[in-house]
Amino acid sequence: MRQHNQTRISVVGMALAAALILSMGCRSLGAPSPKKYNVVAYVAGYRNFDFSTIRADKITHINYAFVNVVDGRVHFDASIDNTPLNKDDIAKLNALKRINPDLKVLVSVGGWTWSGGFSDAALTAESRRKFAVSAADFVDAYDIDGIDLDWEYPNHPGAGNTYRPEDVRNFTLLLQAVRKELNRLSAREKPRRHYLLTIATGSSRHYVDNTELGELQRYLDFLNIMTYDFYHGGDHRTGHHSNFRSSSSPDRDKNSIVNAVDLHVKAGVPLRKINLGIPFYGRKWTGVKSGQNHGLFQEAESVGEIVFYRQIVPCLRDSAYQQHWDEAAQAPYLWNPEEATFISYENARSMAAKVRYLKEQGLGGVMFWEYSDDYQGELLDALDQALVGESDAVTSSEKTRE
Numbered sequence: 001m002r003q004h005n006q007t008r009i010s011v012v013g014m015a016l017a018a019a020l021i022l023s024m025g026c027r028s029l030g031a032p033s034p035k036k037y038n039v040v041a042y043v044a045g046y047r048n049f050d051f052s053t054i055r056a057d058k059i060t061h062i063n064y065a066f067v068n069v070v071d072g073r074v075h076f077d078a079s080i081d082n083t084p085l086n087k088d089d090i091a092k093l094n095a096l097k098r099i100n101p102d103l104k105v106l107v108s109v110g111g112w113t114w115s116g117g118f119s120d121a122a123l124t125a126e127s128r129r130k131f132a133v134s135a136a137d138f139v140d141a142y143d144i145d146g147i148d149l150d151w152e153y154p155n156h157p158g159a160g161n162t163y164r165p166e167d168v169r170n171f172t173l174l175l176q177a178v179r180k181e182l183n184r185l186s187a188r189e190k191p192r193r194h195y196l197l198t199i200a201t202g203s204s205r206h207y208v209d210n211t212e213l214g215e216l217q218r219y220l221d222f223l224n225i226m227t228y229d230f231y232h233g234g235d236h237r238t239g240h241h242s243n244f245r246s247s248s249s250p251d252r253d254k255n256s257i258v259n260a261v262d263l264h265v266k267a268g269v270p271l272r273k274i275n276l277g278i279p280f281y282g283r284k285w286t287g288v289k290s291g292q293n294h295g296l297f298q299e300a301e302s303v304g305e306i307v308f309y310r311q312i313v314p315c316l317r318d319s320a321y322q323q324h325w326d327e328a329a330q331a332p333y334l335w336n337p338e339e340a341t342f343i344s345y346e347n348a349r350s351m352a353a354k355v356r357y358l359k360e361q362g363l364g365g366v367m368f369w370e371y372s373d374d375y376q377g378e379l380l381d382a383l384d385q386a387l388v389g390e391s392d393a394v395t396s397s398e399k400t401r402e
Contacts, residue, residue, distance in 0.1 A: 036060070037358070037387050038275050038365025040198075040224055042108065043093070045085045047372045055377060056096040056103050058384045060365070063108040063148045063198075063224075064093060069117025072127050073134035074109055074147070090142045106196060107138065110150040116161035118151040122170035132177035136185045139195055146196025146221070147178065153202070155210040172216040175199070179219040196221045200367075203227045203260035203277070214268020221273075224367035225264060228279035230254040231344065233303050238295055238342040241283040241304065243329035244353050252297040256329070257354060261361070271362045276354055278366050278383065280373035281308045282345030294324050294335040295342035304344070310375035312345050316397045323398070325349070348382035348395045355386040 040061040043054065054062070067085075068077040076087055093105045110118060121131040135147050152158055154167035175197065182195040199216075201207060201223050217223065231239035231254055240247060244257045257276060264274055287301025312334070315321045321334045321343075330353040334343040358366065366383065374380055378395045 037363075038222060038367075039383070039387065040275055040365070040367035041371045042367070042369045043371045045089050047370070049372045051089065051092040051096070054093075054096055054371060055380060056100040058380055059100075060102065061104045061106060061145075061196075062093055062096070063106050063367075064089060065108040065370070066111040066114055066150065067107050067109050067138070068114045069109060069121055069131070072117065072121045072130050074107075074131070074138045075134075077114070087142075090144060094143060104145040104196060106144060106146045106148045106198065107142070108148040108150050108200070109135070110152065112152055113159055115150070115152050115158060118149075118154070118174075119162045119164055119167050119170075122167065122174040123164075125173075128170070128174050128177040129181075131174065132181040135178050136181035136195075139182065140185055146182070146198065148196075148198045148200065148224075149175070149178070150200040152200070152226075153207070153210075156206065168210050168212065172212045172219075175216050175219040198222055198224065200224045200226055200277075201264070203230070203255055203263075205263055208263045208267050211267075213264060217269045217273055222275055222364050223264075223269065223273060224275045225260050225277050226369075227255075227257050227260050227277040228369070229283075230256075231283060231304050233283075233305060235304050236300055236302070238285045238288060238298050238300055238304070239344065240296075240326065240329055240331045240333070241344045242277075242279050242346060242350075243326070243331040244350065244357065245329055247326050247329035247331070249293075249297055253329075257357070261363070272364050274363045275365045275367045276358055276363060278351060278354065278368040278379075279346050280368050280370060280379050281306050282312050282343050283307065285342045286340065288340040288342050291335070291337050291340070294322060294333070295337075295340070296324075296326070296333060296335075298342070300340075300342065307343065307345075308373040309345065309379055310373060312343060313375045313378075313397045315343060316395075330354075346379065347398060348379075348386070351379070351383050352386045355383070 039059045041059045042063045042065050044065050068075050076085055097103050121127050139147055154171045155163050155165055157163055179197055182197055186192050186195055197220055203225055228242040231241045246256055247253050283304035284307040285300040285302050285304055288295045288298050290298040315334055320338055321336045324333050331350055332347045382395055
């Protein structure tokens with residue numbers, strides 16, 4: 001009887017194993033599943049585009065941008081750039097979980113313009129608790145998965161916002177308070193639901209020196225480094241705005257991806273908690289005064305204005321624009337000698353280099369700003385292919401020129 005049962009078990013086990021192999025297709029039985037990296041998409045509510053078109057299967061998190069800090073509390077403001085923010089947006093984003101049940105939806109508080117309320121909100125134990133309770137209440141009211149704080153310039157004026165030296169310590173204490181309230185919210189639920197707390201961080205030494213990254217990271221699930229705008233709207237000189245490594249003229253560089261990550265790691269942030277920022281937009285200079293080095297690192301009449309990738313695509317298809325690649329920086333750029341126009345941008349090849357690096361270093365994943373800047377999903381497709389190891393390092397628009 002015992003031998004007969006063992007035979008039956010063996011036969012059943014072999015049948016189950018055979019079924020498993022068939023269900024796996026050509027993958028070997030012991031092959032590990034591909035690592036899933038964070039793909040955090042900032043979605044601007046003020047851009048007024050159709051959220052149902054978001055390809056939720058290719059992203060892991062959505063950060064809805066932005067909500068404000070009003071009277072020390074997290075608050076939906078009336079508008080940004082005179083475009084209404086619709087509270088129904090959150091429901092529309094949550095509906096994307098029908099496509100991707102693992103998708104996490106967060107709201108991002110602050111941003112370049114709306115960081116003005118953080119310093120006051122973080123100033124005292126009472127004000128920090130007031131903010132933290134409002135953050136947890138907001139998460140609960142809108143049934144979202146967490147909150148992202150985008151305080152872009154602690155102890156720095158930035159866009160004319162309130163700041164003070166106490167910001168350095170108070171930012172840590174504010175995050176501690178928010179984490180505590182999110183944990184309280186979680187404890188009230190059965191089954192317990194973990195609520196995410198994340199931040200966007202600056203890429204410069206100035207930002208790192210004005211925060212306690214090594215300590216505050218303990219309260220975070222991860223952080224998103226804004227590794228872009230190295231050359232930006234304040235520069236009358238052309239340059240790379242999101243170069244991976246030092247360029248062929250390192251004395252002209254403002255920063256690099258590698259340097260920004262090194263600053264965070266040396267400050268005490270674990271590699272696994274770091275997401276690299278990828279720009280779905282470029283920077284454009286007109287009136288470039290010299291064609292030397294195909295316009296790279298040259299003085300210009302204009303500053304580096306933002307130009308969306310969907311606005312760059314026509315230039316990629318225009319023979320008047322020369323496509324160039326800085327091998328040292330692993331960064332592309334466009335040069336139009338007739339119009340003296342220079343564009344620093346992101347493409348599949350530059351993203352593939354950054355993704356290889358994040359895999360080698362063991363980083364958490366990527367973040368990108370902003371979803372609607374893309375053109376027909378070209379950059380998102382290229383990013384997705386790089387993350388799963390299938391990148392051909394050329395976008396469809398660049399293939400058109402080949």
